[in-house]
Amino acid sequence: MKEFKFNDEQLSTIQELEVDIDLKKLEIAISKESIDELSEDELLALLKVTNALYRSGFPVIEDILYDSFWNKFALNHPNHPFITSVETEVLNLGKTVALPQKMLSTDKAYSKEEIKKWLDRILKAAEELDIDTNEIEIRITPKLDGYAAFDDGERLYTRGDGVKGQDVSRAFERGLKVVRNSERGLGAGEIVINKAYFEKKLSQYFENSRNIQAAIIAEKNVDERVLEAIKEGACVFHPFAVLPNWTGNYQDLMTDFDGIIEQVWNSVEYDVDGVILEATDTRIKEHMGANRKFHRWQIAFKINDEVAEVEVISVTPQTSRTGRVTPVAELVPTRISGAMISRVTVHHYNMVKINGVGPGAIVQIVRSGLVIPKIEKVIKPVDPQMPELCPSCKSHLLWESDHLVCPNKSDCPAQTENTLVHFFKTLANNDGFGPKNIEKLANLGVKHIHQMYDLKPHQFAMYGFGEKTSKNLYDQLQASKNIEIEDWRFLSAFGVSRLGGGNCEKLLQHYSLRELFEATVEDIAELNGFARVSAEAIVKGLANIKEEFFKVYDLGFNLSITPKQSELESLASPLTGKIVVFTGKMLQGKRSDMEKHAKALGAKVGTSVTSNTTYLIAGLKVGETKINDAKEKGVKVLSEQEYLDLIS
Numbered sequence: 001m002k003e004f005k006f007n008d009e010q011l012s013t014i015q016e017l018e019v020d021i022d023l024k025k026l027e028i029a030i031s032k033e034s035i036d037e038l039s040e041d042e043l044l045a046l047l048k049v050t051n052a053l054y055r056s057g058f059p060v061i062e063d064i065l066y067d068s069f070w071n072k073f074a075l076n077h078p079n080h081p082f083i084t085s086v087e088t089e090v091l092n093l094g095k096t097v098a099l100p101q102k103m104l105s106t107d108k109a110y111s112k113e114e115i116k117k118w119l120d121r122i123l124k125a126a127e128e129l130d131i132d133t134n135e136i137e138i139r140i141t142p143k144l145d146g147y148a149a150f151d152d153g154e155r156l157y158t159r160g161d162g163v164k165g166q167d168v169s170r171a172f173e174r175g176l177k178v179v180r181n182s183e184r185g186l187g188a189g190e191i192v193i194n195k196a197y198f199e200k201k202l203s204q205y206f207e208n209s210r211n212i213q214a215a216i217i218a219e220k221n222v223d224e225r226v227l228e229a230i231k232e233g234a235c236v237f238h239p240f241a242v243l244p245n246w247t248g249n250y251q252d253l254m255t256d257f258d259g260i261i262e263q264v265w266n267s268v269e270y271d272v273d274g275v276i277l278e279a280t281d282t283r284i285k286e287h288m289g290a291n292r293k294f295h296r297w298q299i300a301f302k303i304n305d306e307v308a309e310v311e312v313i314s315v316t317p318q319t320s321r322t323g324r325v326t327p328v329a330e331l332v333p334t335r336i337s338g339a340m341i342s343r344v345t346v347h348h349y350n351m352v353k354i355n356g357v358g359p360g361a362i363v364q365i366v367r368s369g370l371v372i373p374k375i376e377k378v379i380k381p382v383d384p385q386m387p388e389l390c391p392s393c394k395s396h397l398l399w400e401s402d403h404l405v406c407p408n409k410s411d412c413p414a415q416t417e418n419t420l421v422h423f424f425k426t427l428a429n430n431d432g433f434g435p436k437n438i439e440k441l442a443n444l445g446v447k448h449i450h451q452m453y454d455l456k457p458h459q460f461a462m463y464g465f466g467e468k469t470s471k472n473l474y475d476q477l478q479a480s481k482n483i484e485i486e487d488w489r490f491l492s493a494f495g496v497s498r499l500g501g502g503n504c505e506k507l508l509q510h511y512s513l514r515e516l517f518e519a520t521v522e523d524i525a526e527l528n529g530f531a532r533v534s535a536e537a538i539v540k541g542l543a544n545i546k547e548e549f550f551k552v553y554d555l556g557f558n559l560s561i562t563p564k565q566s567e568l569e570s571l572a573s574p575l576t577g578k579i580v581v582f583t584g585k586m587l588q589g590k591r592s593d594m595e596k597h598a599k600a601l602g603a604k605v606g607t608s609v610t611s612n613t614t615y616l617i618a619g620l621k622v623g624e625t626k627i628n629d630a631k632e633k634g635v636k637v638l639s640e641q642e643y644l645d646l647i648s
């Protein structure tokens with residue numbers, strides 16, 4: 001257990017609060033992360049103290065702990081002013097003014113279950129209002145961790161206690177801009193600082209970005225580095241109204257909850273401490289309303305960064321598909337953010353060597369909510385043990401920059417097995433060839449992709465699969481050949497370094513599969529998007545797989561060929577870049593389908609004729625005036641048949 005003590009700076013912040021309390025008791029409670037020994041008054045003092053420290057940029061406990069203490073106090077004192085109003089800022093600039101609009105805090109959730117409960121309340125409100133629940137739109141935005149303020153177009157206010165704030169318009173006078181030069185007057189938002197800019201230019205001088213935000217609105221003389229940050233647009237006022245966002249209904253959200261949260265979470269370059277979910281329908285908002293602290297139609301989803309110090313039991317080398325040997329630290333099993341963690345990868349063996357990761361080392365592990373845990377730092381290093389032989393084939397390992405590598409490309413079981421797994425996973429058009437079954441087959445001697453395709457149902461059975469499974473595996477293999485797949489996907493399934501799907505597609509826009517294997521480093525380096533080092537790696541990688549590749553290719557996969565760049569260019573249609581408008585009833589089919597087709601041919605489809613329109617395509621029953629109008633504007637009028645002739 002760490003013993004916590006307030007430092008001088010914190011003590012001076014606390015002094016201004018004028019709480020009458022034995023600070024020693026608070027220090028013990030913070031150390032123990034427990035309030036069991038505090039009276040109600042002491043608990044309130046603890047909340048006030050931690051809040052003030054948090055607001056001045058030096059939080060001393062985790063948000064989740066603060067929130068649990070807050071909840072305990074709220075339980076016994078639901079009507080206490082500390083509970084019913086928003087936690088106040090500690091900045092005091094003197095006079096307060098009424099805010100143009102109430103600024104509330106947000107309700108908080110730390111788990112998907114809590115979010116589901118909140119969504120259920122939204123859906124219930126929809127039902128009470130007789131609104132189709134599928135139509136209820138949820139909007140999710142990143143929760144900016146800056147300094148809350150409200151811009152009414154004339155003045156900028158701090159949130160204050162949510163009802164009265166302070167006029168800090170001087171921030172704009174100091175050159176602060178609204179993000180992306182948006183207009184003023186977009187309401188609530190936060191003053192935020194670009195993370196990368198802070199790291200690069202400000203972190204040597206300021207402990208955290210909150211200090212800077214406070215300086216902009218509070219101080220008489222703002223540091224010139226901060227003024228520079230404002231001038232360069234790295235420090236802005238970001239209204240919530242113009243945040244990147246995800247919208248969709250309940251079902252959309254539930255199909256990919258983790259993915260959506262992660263995507264929104266990472267959508268801005270500012271500090272974020274959660275995401276905000278809200279119902280957008282004004283009827284729902286009115287119906288659900290707010291209490292004195294938060295809107296019931298809005299909630300913050302936060303994730304707790306959990307840290308643990310864990311002992312390493314051993315470091316296991318694992319050979320990957322490419323031959324790189326990855327060190328995996330086996331840990332004394334420890335619960336972090338709700339999951340039992342017993343292993344974590346160390347990036348490469350150079351890290352093991354430099355940082356001293358080995359049996360008996362103590363490492364600090366961090367897990368941010370949904371994310372895979374990682375080693376943050378090594379607290380107690382030991383002498384690391386470096387493997388000399390490949391754990392799979394016992395070849396002597398070689399160093400390649402930071403990595404230990406098994407040089408046995410053709411016959412290392414770990415490499416061949418992982419290559420098979422990668423192949424079937426990339427094809428993604430068949431079932432049955434996951435890691436488990438592949439391991440079973442590989443152990444029994446199936447080393448190469450082409451060997452897999454040689455297997456007959458009775459052979460699967462010989463390898464210990466049941467009769468039905470054997471037949472199914474055989475059928476799946478045939479299907480994977482017969483179902484059409486793109487040639488670039490097929491090539492990328494061989495797992496050559498630097499030949500992921502994107503690069504394969506780019507290359508196959510210039511070369512056929514057969515030609516590509518003949519291409520030289522110079523040929524590839526000449527193409528847009530390929531540096532010389534990549535070209536070298538690609539040529540080498542292709543040479544390594546050439547024999548196996550053609551054994552598999554010759555099995556007759558149903559490949560769709562990537563269109564060649566030259567063809568794409570000569571294919572430019574007569575509609576490329578033209579603006580067309582359709583009017584009247586078409587004989588050939590629905591007008592909407594024709595519009596889609598025109599778009600696919602590169603045209604822009606307009607809804608009304610302007611002088612920029614290239615063609616007006618007139619179907620049946622089009623009035624004479626419309627046609628004459630178009631002609632007057634210099635627009636070429638085509639009948640449906642003339643149009644079809646043009647594009648055929």
Ligand SMILES: NC(=O)c1ccc[n+]([C@@H]2O[C@H](COP(=O)([O-])OP(=O)(O)OC[C@H]3O[C@@H](n4cnc5c(N)ncnc54)[C@H](O)[C@@H]3O)[C@@H](O)[C@H]2O)c1
Nearest residue numbers: 050051054059061062063066105106141142143144148276
């Ligand atoms: N660790 C600590 O010691 C400590 C102390 C006090 C408070 N806290 C934390 O602060 C919370 C209370 O602070 P708070 O009232 O400022 O609430 P908050 O900061 O958690 O969230 C509410 C605020 O989020 C802002 N916000 C940011 N992005 C937004 C968006 N996209 N849409 C809408 N609003 C957005 C708004 O200004 C709103 O007022 C506590 O629940 C706790 O988690 C921690």
Ligand SMILES: [Zn+2]
Nearest residue numbers: 390393406412
């Ligand atoms: Zn090996």
